[in-house]
Amino acid sequence: MMGRVVIVGAVQTRYEPRKAHQAINELVYEVVAGLLKQTGVRMQEIDSMVTASQDAWDGKTISSMSVNEVVGAYLKSEAKVAADGIQALIYGAARILAGAFDYTLIVAHCKESEGQPDEITKVMFDPFCERPLGLNDAVAAGLQARRYISVAGIDSRALALVSQKNHRSAKRNPLAQRSGDYSLDEILAAPSFADPLTELMAGPRSDGACALLLASAEKAAAFGDRAVCIAGMGNSTDSYWTDRDLSEAEALRQAAQRAYTKAGISPDQVDVAEISARYAHEELLYGEALGLWKREELSALLAEKNPLRKRTKVNPSGGPITGNPTTVAGLARVAEGYLQLAQLAGDRQVPGAQVAVAHGASGVCGQSQSVVILRRGNA
Amino acid sequence: MAAESWAVHQKIEIPFQYTAGPAVTRFLEGLKDKLIVASVCSKCGRRSVPPLSFCGRCWRPIAEFISVSGEGTLLSFTRRAGGDVLYGMIQLEGTDSSLAHYVTGEVGRLRIGCKVAAVWRAGRTGSILDIEGFREVGN
Ligand SMILES: [Zn+2]
Numbered sequence: 001m002m003g004r005v006v007i008v009g010a011v012q013t014r015y016e017p018r019k020a021h022q023a024i025n026e027l028v029y030e031v032v033a034g035l036l037k038q039t040g041v042r043m044q045e046i047d048s049m050v051t052a053s054q055d056a057w058d059g060k061t062i063s064s065m066s067v068n069e070v071v072g073a074y075l076k077s078e079a080k081v082a083a084d085g086i087q088a089l090i091y092g093a094a095r096i097l098a099g100a101f102d103y104t105l106i107v108a109h110c111k112e113s114e115g116q117p118d119e120i121t122k123v124m125f126d127p128f129c130e131r132p133l134g135l136n137d138a139v140a141a142g143l144q145a146r147r148y149i150s151v152a153g154i155d156s157r158a159l160a161l162v163s164q165k166n167h168r169s170a171k172r173n174p175l176a177q178r179s180g181d182y183s184l185d186e187i188l189a190a191p192s193f194a195d196p197l198t199e200l201m202a203g204p205r206s207d208g209a210c211a212l213l214l215a216s217a218e219k220a221a222a223f224g225d226r227a228v229c230i231a232g233m234g235n236s237t238d239s240y241w242t243d244r245d246l247s248e249a250e251a252l253r254q255a256a257q258r259a260y261t262k263a264g265i266s267p268d269q270v271d272v273a274e275i276s277a278r279y280a281h282e283e284l285l286y287g288e289a290l291g292l293w294k295r296e297e298l299s300a301l302l303a304e305k306n307p308l309r310k311r312t313k314v315n316p317s318g319g320p321i322t323g324n325p326t327t328v329a330g331l332a333r334v335a336e337g338y339l340q341l342a343q344l345a346g347d348r349q350v351p352g353a354q355v356a357v358a359h360g361a362s363g364v365c366g367q368s369q370s371v372v373i374l375r376r377g378n379a
Numbered sequence: 380m381a382a383e384s385w386a387v388h389q390k391i392e393i394p395f396q397y398t399a400g401p402a403v404t405r406f407l408e409g410l411k412d413k414l415i416v417a418s419v420c421s422k423c424g425r426r427s428v429p430p431l432s433f434c435g436r437c438w439r440p441i442a443e444f445i446s447v448s449g450e451g452t453l454l455s456f457t458r459r460a461g462g463d464v465l466y467g468m469i470q471l472e473g474t475d476s477s478l479a480h481y482v483t484g485e486v487g488r489l490r491i492g493c494k495v496a497a498v499w500r501a502g503r504t505g506s507i508l509d510i511e512g513f514r515e516v517g518n
Contacts, residue, residue, distance in 0.1 A: 020384060020386065021384050023384070126429070128397065128406075128429070128507065129478075129507045130479055132506060133479065133480060133481065133507065134462075138459050138460075139459050139466050142458070142466075143457050143467075143468050143479070144455070145457075146455045146456065147454055147455035150455070150491045191460060192458070192460040193460055194459045195458055196457075239435055239436070242478065243427055243435075243476045246454075246455070246468075
């Protein structure tokens with residue numbers, strides 16, 4: 001088991017297609033101010049912050065400069081990661097485990113409405129052999145989705161079931177951008193995104209931010225049940241997307257194994273899993289890599305009245321398919337896991353949840369994978 | 380004072396000259412002559428197209444390059460909504476990686492696992508676009 005670091009609060013904005021009334025710093029101020037209010041911690045007590053943002057999405061290099069003031073970094077120790085916010089959280093936890101800080105503030109933001117997603121994600125690709133073809137994240141998602149369902153022996157109806165389940169769950173999440181009771185036919189007949197994915201099988205363009213506060217074990221005691229222990233963390237990075245099997249998620253399998261081992265927890269003890277699946281096939285692929293089910297079981301699990309429900313409730317928030325911007329999505333998974341274990345999840349509360357797994361990914365077709373395991377209580 | 384918030388429109392344009400390095404240079408140069416160059420890792424033997432100058436799995440530089448067939452297997456395909464091209468992932472014969480490119484021909488005939496072959500453009504310049512795309516040549 002690793003040393004002790006706890007989460008003592010988590011706040012997200014509502015996720016919306018376009019927050020035209022807030023610039024990036026105002027968006028971030030909303031979650032930081034909300035977090036101080038929720039935790040009762042004063043900004044003067046926080047001397048460390050790790051932010052997550054991406055220059056290409058913000059249209060600005062050193063994109064953290066837009067938020068330094070509002071995260072309270074004035075003359076303090078701030079660092080930025082240009083990847084999913086879950087990596088900022090893992091870095092921030094390491095700062096606390098090192099004994100260097102009592103509190104670390106973790107914040108991720110993105111306004112996908114400001115730039116042009118297809119153009120921005122083009123810049124991720126190799127400039128020599130890929131960019132001239134116009135490849136972007138949507139195309140890569142369509143390619144991976146078709147490859148995965150073919151190898152797994154399922155069809156686009158399975159993808160529709162994932163979408164249906166999540167949009168139904170999101171009805172209980174007041175922060176979700178998109179929710180509702182969609183029929184499978186509606187999902188399958190929605191406008192194409194990148195076939196076999198339809199627009200209802202792909203997370204919509206979204207604006208939002210998320211902030212969490214990490215604390216040392218000594219500080220945690222004062223927070224009672226609102227302190228949730230980070231029991232394990234794991235990272236793993238795979239080969240570039242064209243140099244690996246896209247129907248597998250080996251990096252996630254390894255990241256999960258590292259996290260489970262550190263936590264001393266096995267997948268069958270997980271009550272809630274929040275999976276970063278912007279695209280429907282990712283939930284199936286990543287859930288398998290997290291040890292929540294086996295590929296052979298998929299067809300049967302999808303046919304259940306509560307699809308994909310064994311012991312673990314998967315994405316009670318609705319997940320990124322219902323709207324979470326890039327960079328924020330994985331950190332929001334940790335926030336949702338925290339809210340579940342702190343019994344603060346409102347209508348989407350999974351009763352009695354004791355253990356949660358949160359997952360985040362970065363890069364083309366999830367090249368880098370991160371897993372954070374949370375356990376109720378601060379012991 | 381109005382309570383609304385303005386949006387300011389701008390466009391960032393930054394010309395780059397990306398250094399291709401020896402492996403990719405070989406690949407681009409080969410395309411002019413309808414050759415597809417793959418890298419071979421001397422430790423694990425993995426053959427990759429586009430060629431790599433470094434095997435991340437074995438953590439060692441790659442010095443061996445071979446030319447491989449323009450025929451391969453279609454691993455996947457998709458069309459981005461609103462786009463007019465079809466994208467595919469192609470595993471070229473004798474290689475272990477996949478190459479993303481356009482797939483041409485009749486969409487209805489495409490199946491995962493079908494055989495495809497490179498269609499070369501005339502007047503090649505040493506660009507990935509020297510290959511027009513990959514055409515289905517048999518299921
Ligand atoms: Zn090797």
